[in-house]
Amino acid sequence: MLTLTGCDLEIIKTASPNPVQVGEPLTYTLAVTNHEIKFFTSCTRFGVTVTDELPDSVTFVSASTTKGSCDPPAGNVVTCHIGSVAVNEHVTVTIVVIPRALGLISNTARVSHGPDMCGSEPIANNVSTTQTTVIAPAPLLSERNLLGLVGVLAVVAFVTLYRGRTARS
Numbered sequence: 204m205l206t207l208t209g210c211d212l213e214i215i216k217t218a219s220p221n222p223v224q225v226g227e228p229l230t231y232t233l234a235v236t237n238h239e240i241k242f243f244t245s246c247t248r249f250g251v252t253v254t255d256e257l258p259d260s261v262t263f264v265s266a267s268t269t270k271g272s273c274d275p276p277a278g279n280v281v282t283c284h285i286g287s288v289a290v291n292e293h294v295t296v297t298i299v300v301i302p303r304a305l306g307l308i309s310n311t312a313r314v315s316h317g318p319d320m321c322g323s324e325p326i327a328n329n330v331s332t333t334q335t336t337v338i339a340p341a342p343l344l345s346e347r348n349l350l351g352l353v354g355v356l357a358v359v360a361f362v363t364l365y366r367g368r369t370a371r372s
Contacts, residue, residue: 225338324355
């Protein structure tokens with residue numbers, strides 16, 4: 204018996220910037236697409252949901268979607284209810300977090316759907332994981348270095364003014 208699938212939900216997750224500085228915003232972009240499979244052109248997936256379990260080392264800031272809505276996190280799980288996704292339709296979910304610790308963080312998102320008439324679905328591309336390196340912020344000028352810089356600038360200004368006066372004399 205030959206079983207053909209009508210459509211194939213896919214999720215691709217990216218993170219930006221990567222690397223990211225600790226304490227700076229990190230944006231996860233989750234691209235959901237309902238791909239047409241040969242011989243089927245009118246298969247809409249219903250009850251599409253995206254779930255993303257955020258790492259313990261981040262603080263949630265916001266979640267939005269181009270279709271449907273996102274719930275506030277339950278624990279560290281963000282759930283977005285997309286609803287229906289037609290063949291070849293693209294939906295984007297954006298999640299912003301703040302990393303709190305240095306190192307490598309891994310984050311996985313999943314897409315699922317409710318019952319429909321489209322048949323079974325390949326599940327290999329219903330999960331997507333991205334890894335992000337969290338680095339230390341660039342060092343700021345210390346108070347001592349800042350005072351030294353101000354001193355050097357004062358000397359340069361004095362020498363420039365002094366040369367200007369002696370040149371006119």
